[in-house]
Amino acid sequence: MPGDFYIDPHRKVDRAVITHGHADHARAGHGHVLTSPETAAIMRVRYGKNCAGTFQNLSPGAWVDHFGVRVGLVPAGHVLGSCQIVLEFGGWRVVASGDYKRASDPTSTDFEVAPCDVFITEATFGLPVFVHERSEDEIAKLMASLQTFPTRTHVMAAYSLGKAQRLIAELRAAGYDAPIYLHTAHQRLCQLYQDFGIDLGPLLGVEKAASTDLSGHIVLAPPSASREGWAGALNEPLNCAASGWMRIRKRAQQSGAELPLVISDHADWPDLTRTILDTGAEEVWVTHGREDALVYFCQTQGLRGRALALIGREEEPE
Amino acid sequence: MKAFTALFDRLSVTPGADNQITLIRDYLRQTPDPERGYALALLTGSTALRMTRPAVIRAMVEERADGALLAMSLDYVGDLAETVSLLWPAAKTNRSAPSLSELVDLLPQSPKADIPAMPAGWLDACKPAERYVLLRLLTGGSLRAGVPASRIKAAIAAMSESITADEVEEVWHALTPPYDDLFAWIEARGARPDTDGKPVFRPFMHGTEVSAETVENRAPDADWLVEFLWNGARVQWVQAGGVVRLFSRDGDDLSPAFPELTSPLPVDVVLDGQLMVDRRTGTGTELGTAEDLERRVQRKTATSAQLRDRPARLKVFDVLAVEGEDLRGLPLRDRRMRLERLAREHGLDPSPLLDPASVVELHQGLAAVAGTKGLILKRGDRPYGARGRGLRAGANRGDDWLKWPRAAHRFSAVLLYVQRTAGGPSAAFHEFTLGAVTEDTEGPSLVPIGKVSPTGLTAEELAQISAFAKENTRERFGPVRSIEAGIVLEVACERIEGSARRKSGLRLITPRLLCVRQDVPWQHAHTLQSLLNLIA
Numbered sequence: 088m089p090g091d092f093y094i095d096p097h098r099k100v101d102r103a104v105i106t107h108g109h110a111d112h113a114r115a116g117h118g119h120v121l122t123s124p125e126t127a128a129i130m131r132v133r134y135g136k137n138c139a140g141t142f143q144n145l146s147p148g149a150w151v152d153h154f155g156v157r158v159g160l161v162p163a164g165h166v167l168g169s170c171q172i173v174l175e176f177g178g179w180r181v182v183a184s185g186d187y188k189r190a191s192d193p194t195s196t197d198f199e200v201a202p203c204d205v206f207i208t209e210a211t212f213g214l215p216v217f218v219h220e221r222s223e224d225e226i227a228k229l230m231a232s233l234q235t236f237p238t239r240t241h242v243m244a245a246y247s248l249g250k251a252q253r254l255i256a257e258l259r260a261a262g263y264d265a266p267i268y269l270h271t272a273h274q275r276l277c278q279l280y281q282d283f284g285i286d287l288g289p290l291l292g293v294e295k296a297a298s299t300d301l302s303g304h305i306v307l308a309p310p311s312a313s314r315e316g317w318a319g320a321l322n323e324p325l326n327c328a329a330s331g332w333m334r335i336r337k338r339a340q341q342s343g344a345e346l347p348l349v350i351s352d353h354a355d356w357p358d359l360t361r362t363i364l365d366t367g368a369e370e371v372w373v374t375h376g377r378e379d380a381l382v383y384f385c386q387t388q389g390l391r392g393r394a395l396a397l398i399g400r401e402e403e404p405e
Numbered sequence: 406m407k408a409f410t411a412l413f414d415r416l417s418v419t420p421g422a423d424n425q426i427t428l429i430r431d432y433l434r435q436t437p438d439p440e441r442g443y444a445l446a447l448l449t450g451s452t453a454l455r456m457t458r459p460a461v462i463r464a465m466v467e468e469r470a471d472g473a474l475l476a477m478s479l480d481y482v483g484d485l486a487e488t489v490s491l492l493w494p495a496a497k498t499n500r501s502a503p504s505l506s507e508l509v510d511l512l513p514q515s516p517k518a519d520i521p522a523m524p525a526g527w528l529d530a531c532k533p534a535e536r537y538v539l540l541r542l543l544t545g546g547s548l549r550a551g552v553p554a555s556r557i558k559a560a561i562a563a564m565s566e567s568i569t570a571d572e573v574e575e576v577w578h579a580l581t582p583p584y585d586d587l588f589a590w591i592e593a594r595g596a597r598p599d600t601d602g603k604p605v606f607r608p609f610m611h612g613t614e615v616s617a618e619t620v621e622n623r624a625p626d627a628d629w630l631v632e633f634l635w636n637g638a639r640v641q642w643v644q645a646g647g648v649v650r651l652f653s654r655d656g657d658d659l660s661p662a663f664p665e666l667t668s669p670l671p672v673d674v675v676l677d678g679q680l681m682v683d684r685r686t687g688t689g690t691e692l693g694t695a696e697d698l699e700r701r702v703q704r705k706t707a708t709s710a711q712l713r714d715r716p717a718r719l720k721v722f723d724v725l726a727v728e729g730e731d732l733r734g735l736p737l738r739d740r741r742m743r744l745e746r747l748a749r750e751h752g753l754d755p756s757p758l759l760d761p762a763s764v765v766e767l768h769q770g771l772a773a774v775a776g777t778k779g780l781i782l783k784r785g786d787r788p789y790g791a792r793g794r795g796l797r798a799g800a801n802r803g804d805d806w807l808k809w810p811r812a813a814h815r816f817s818a819v820l821l822y823v824q825r826t827a828g829g830p831s832a833a834f835h836e837f838t839l840g841a842v843t844e845d846t847e848g849p850s851l852v853p854i855g856k857v858s859p860t861g862l863t864a865e866e867l868a869q870i871s872a873f874a875k876e877n878t879r880e881r882f883g884p885v886r887s888i889e890a891g892i893v894l895e896v897a898c899e900r901i902e903g904s905a906r907r908k909s910g911l912r913l914i915t916p917r918l919l920c921v922r923q924d925v926p927w928q929h930a931h932t933l934q935s936l937l938n939l940i941a
Contacts, residue, residue: 214478215470215475215478215491216478216487216492218533220532228411235428236427335481335482335487336417336484336487336537337482340883341882341883341884342883343884344418345419345420345424346418377481380474380478
């Protein structure tokens with residue numbers, strides 16, 4: 088690859104450009120990391136101050152030159168600090184979307200379309216059946232459930248970066264002003280969001296609360312934590328989950344959640360396809376999820392669509 | 406449609422009777438007539454709207470969506486109605502989703518030619534979840550959301566301070582959708598719906614399962630009537646105004662599935678009894694298995710082959726009403742006399758009365774009497790008192806009918822799968838799947854033989870299993886995980902029947918767990934063959 092750097096590399100490299108702070112994209116141990124100020128802060132909170140040799144902050148709108156490649160960032164709307172990576176070299180413009188969404192989210196800068204020649208898109212929900220609900224409508228279901236079951240603790244499974252803070256902010260926007268309880272795994276990142284000026288309202292640690300305090304309240308916990316001791320002590324916990332996968336009935340039932348909400352931090356099918364057309368790209372590389380349907384879609388639009396996993400193999404003989 | 410869809414979606418993922426009752430009660434309180442009445446009809450399966458076939462729906466979506474994308478989606482989702490509900494292209498429309506009342510009113514009156522065009526307009530106006538419900542409605546799919554009918558009646562009763570679920574049960578079958586009169590009564594705006602001369606279901610009186618010791622220590626001076634406990638399904642046979650209905654334990658109407666039992670008698674009566682199915686083969690007739698019965702109950706209507714080879718019959722043991730006269734307040738002894746007279750006059754098959762002085766010998770000899778699963782001892786001086794009726798003094802559950810089941814088979818089996826309770830503590834299990842040992846050339850392996858509730862084990866045993874399962878998980882399937890062989894459980898079950906449908910070739914009837922067998926290595930648990938040898 089020109090420029091001698093990697094985007095979201097899985098192994099340790101000398102030079103990495105990072106789209107956002109989720110663990111499968113941002114790893115510790117790179118020599119030099121170029122990313123947004125927010126993502127750098129998230130990585131330091133998650134992995135420690137020395138998780139990379141050096142950090143170079145780049146804000147959307149600014150550019151750096153890197154061994155002949157011009158690198159810029161454009162907001163991806165996925166989580167706080169998430170960006171698409173724009174690369175310009177040899178008269179070409181390539182955009183790697185990273186994970187993105189176009190639905191509104193009070194905790195993340197809105198997605199911007201970055202026109203390009205080659206668009207590398209994610210495809211987590213790359214099937215036409217994935218059509219997310221409006222988050223306001225889904226949050227309304229949670230609010231209604233608190234009315235229907237006023238004594239049950241609503242335990243919401245949510246990843247600690249992004250989903251948790253978005254749910255809190257959406258609840259606040261819907262007028263929910265009671266304290267929201269946080270599992271320890273969520274506390275540092277919520278603090279970081281607040282340090283960046285995002286208002287999350289009153290938050291309390293679940294470990295300090297008696298189970299009676301939690302009755303009728305919302306507890307946010309990582310998906311893995313619902314079997315821990317504190318959850319077992321709750322009076323009739325009501326498990327909730329928020330994810331794009333909840334769109335599929337079988338998956339919702341398998342999750343064991345009593346209140347599955349279709350809220351995702353990824354683009355749904357209509358937004359994935361709309362974005363491909365919006366970028367004006369003539370070539371689309373599909374990665375990170377279900378490639379087949381999106382590649383097929385590109386073909387029906389007269390675009391060259393390829394699953395990224397296949398590209399390496401095609402080019403090997405050269 | 407929107408509110409009903411929200412309820413249906415929520416019910417399908419909500420465990421626990423109380424929570425389901427709360428959801429249904431709130432829906433019924435917040436929804437106007439007649440909409441809530443039609444919702445009730447769908448939830449109880451009293452009404453099905455079917456105007457088209459899945460193939461028609463498929464053709465409609467093929468006109469609107471790319472064939473390749475449809476195929477990929479269908480492959481991923483698996484269910485046509487769900488796939489179409491999600492894939493249907495959003496269309497600008499100023500209509501709103503149809504209400505259930507609109508659908509019910511419109512469908513039967515619309516000219517046949519108009520019908521194909523109607524669903525498309527509705528589907529355009531729906532959101533995906535509503536579209537799914539609508540598609541199921543249009544194609545005749547069930548919208549019962551896995552909620553038993555008795556729970557829905559409990560939810561109706563929960564709307565009122567004074568009316569019990571049993572009272573709702575007792576008027577239910579005299580009513581028709583949209584149930585305006587029911588809601589008027591529940592909301593104290595109207596009188597109790599009239600059930601005179603209508604075939605309604607009456608809540609059952611239940612016995613309590615007891616041990617030999619309780620049977621021995623029963624009130625010695627009381628008048629005890631002793632009968633066999635029969636295999637089969639408890640049913641209520643109701644005739645009113647010459648119309649016959651057969652109700653299940655849960656108050657569901659089974660009549661269409663059992664035409665051979667619905668010929669009217671010269672008198673209107675209400676009988677309590679046991680439904681049994683025979684198995685007729687070229688060589689003779691024997692009692693059918695639990696599976697034979699289940700197959701007949703599960704079908705909406707019986708096939709002619711079923712009527713020929715698996716005929717049903719009724720063993721009657723109580724009479725609750727004759728010619729409109731409610732006999733439930735009479736002592737059992739008096740009801741029994743009425744029953745025997747009816748049996749003589751109309752050729753019924755009453756469960757025989759046995760000698761109360763020799764219950765121990767009778768119990769020991771149960772194995773020799775085909776179709777029995779125990780004894781039941783009933784107080785002859787007591788009225789027919791259903792749980793929670795509170796109408797008749799002295800009629801509480803437990804004292805009046807004592808069920809003494811036959812000694813169970815005991816064997817050891819290996820734990821194969823565990824399913825956890827959603828949201829419970831780490832040792833909270835919902836269901837275990839058991840396996841039996843088979844020998845093949847590769848050495849001992851395991852075959853699933855049935856599922857069992859974890860109740861019966863101690864907290865320590867469950868904690869031990871939980872710790873083992875955590876360390877020895879092989880695969881996860883949602884809340885279910887398969888675990889390495891290692892936990893051996895002692896199991897008791899009423900009996901073991903042959904089953905052609907199952908890989909193991911057998912079916913455990915009412916299995917329950919006794920303890921964890923620390924002393925038995927899994928390879929030495931019971932073999933499949935040894936269990937097959939126990940088939941009655």
